[in-house]
Amino acid sequence: MKKGITYLFLVFAFHSFSAEKIFEKADSLYQLSDYQTAIDQYNFILEKGLESSSVYYNLGVCYFQLEKYEKSKNYFNKCLILNPENTKCKENIKLCKLKILKKDSPEFFYKTWWKNYSNLLKINNWYLLSLFSIITLLILTFLSTVKKKIISKYLFVVLLIVNLLFYLTIQGKEKKNKRIFNQDLQNISINK
């Protein structure tokens, strides 16, 4: 009995530490077109607190095969958050939309501008950019207190506005990401 428990423990430990193995297992399950089990495997990785754009992408693909396009689209969106340059993912979102029969409602031009602009960088790079710019500004102001007139007033104001813009961009992105990630939580709770 005791031995059994230790074995169980070992197996469990083994499982929990090899996300790569699970990932590959899910892949082989997918090739056998057992999509639901593959999804369970990917979810297991997520439950362990690990994520990657490819996990989300693959979940999206699995749900697409199960013809759950709404969910599929959701996962592709998540993938896009982690990896905004994934063109395949973008195409797949379009496909999902076609399947759901959801047309893109015409957006105001500034909205598309804003979207394109905020998708220029990954969120982590946005963080860095914003912090970098505010530190520069800080140094400049500090220097201007020690030695007068290093930067002109107007330049200072422009820099400040740029900083705030970065901040707002990040906040907007955060909000959107949170919404997308929470959407899935709701879906899961409904399924259960």
Next chain:
Amino acid sequence: MKKLLFYLFTLFTFSVNAQDLQLEVKVNKNPALTSEIIQLQFSINAKGDDFIPPPLSNFHVLSGPASGFNQSYSSINGKTENKISTTISYTLQAKTEGEFTISSASVKVSGKKYKSSPYTIKFVKDINNKSKQSEKTIFISATASKTNIFIGEQFSVIYNLHIKNGINIQKSEVFPTTFDNFWEDGIEINQKKNKREIIDGIAYTVIKYKHSILTPQKSGKQIVPPAQINLSYITRGKLRGYDIFNRPVYHQKITSESLKSKSFNINVKELPTPKPQYFYESVGSNFSLKSEIDRTKLKSGEAINYKIILRGTGNINLSEPFPLGFPDEFDVFDPNVTNKTFIGNKSVNGSKIFEYILIPRSEGVYTIPSFKYSYFDINTEKYVELKTKEYKINVLKGDLNFTKDSTNNISKKNMELEKELNFTKISEREKWQKYYFISFWTLFVLLISLIVFNIYNKNKTINPINEKRRKSTKIAIKRVKTANICIINDDFDQFFEEIEKSLWGYFGQKFNVESSKLSKENISKYFTENNIGKELELEFINLIIHCEFARYAPSSNKNMEMKQILNRAKEIIIKVETNTK
């Protein structure tokens, strides 16, 4: 203009009033037995007078007319409502059996006459045969609207529960009825609407508890199964005795009974042959077919929204998407079906919408042909053919990569798993976010404080006079600090000494005079040297002299004087400080 508005206004209010008011007639029992006493009531939601009663010669008027006036105020969420109602009631009994019409009565409300609509009451002869009554106290009846029908033709079945008046039902258990070989659509039943019915001289309350629309799925003789309800109700048992008002009291007897309605047969006929080519088992009446398209001019790879709307009465909710022949160059997705049907009393009505998404793969001019759909009309017992419109679609060359490939192929190509192993912790993402916000805000606060500091510094240099005044006040306060303590301690002698000391000390430090050379002559010398006014010099010397005297000649009001001197000393130091360069 004003007059016109006024007229309009009065007209409006009047019309509202006229719409709202109505003289209503109510009878508590209809149909009624000849032995029963009924209540007839006229009511209007206003204060009415001049009530003209209808002729009631067919009835025994046992009491009435009794008029009542009711007024109530209610205030809900700050909305005050005033409800007024006038009722005139009669107690009547019929003389003979038959149908009697109570012709209209009228009432006057603020000068206007309101008439009630005529009301018919049915009276049925009472049978005083008690033995017969005990047989049927509760029973279920089942009625079908049709018994001889075609496959797919809808009919309704209603189950009614009849309860004799005066029976008190304690418990009920309704067994669900299932209909084999029928498709059932249930109707929600308004439980509050109970009818009254008289059968064989006994008054019953009729409760409709099940109303279903059935669609037969198989031909031949089909059985509509009986409905079953288990009920327990209270009846009067043996006499127990008399209460204090000398009324008889009976034992209560609880009877439980299992009720079953009769089952009956429905004759289901086959539809006549030959069936037309485009017949998809739709049976009913007033069917119509419509098609809609959102655009006829587009680029290849873009989507067309094509809708087919089937409308009618009958088994429309069972209709499935039927095969359509779209051009081969179109990618067709499975249609999205919206069911907009509702259940009527005898059949199902409404429409069903099949929404197709079509994506032309290559350029050219295509036609979406007209589609045919046949149904069997029940009224004429013939097949009817319906048609949709034909559409010409002009497809231009598109710039999407969907052009040569079907979306299905694209999806197959795209639906391959990614195999990159680049796991990160989910918590990491949140950590980043947290760190970012914390560091951003700290930096931001730092920045703002730096800016504020800068602005503050600038202000200092801008206004030198103010700045000087501020500095000298500081010095003065420092100087008279010890003197201030003396005031608090009420030490009169010490105070003047301190003031003198502080003034001399200030002077010595200010002009770098050694303590041995401190004298009044030196004061005037240094003051003129530094271009400080004569007045100030005088004041300074006066204060020192004053302090010297005050030590030996205390005045009556010590406290007041001390404060005055302190202020003067402060003021002088400030002035001297600001006037020197």
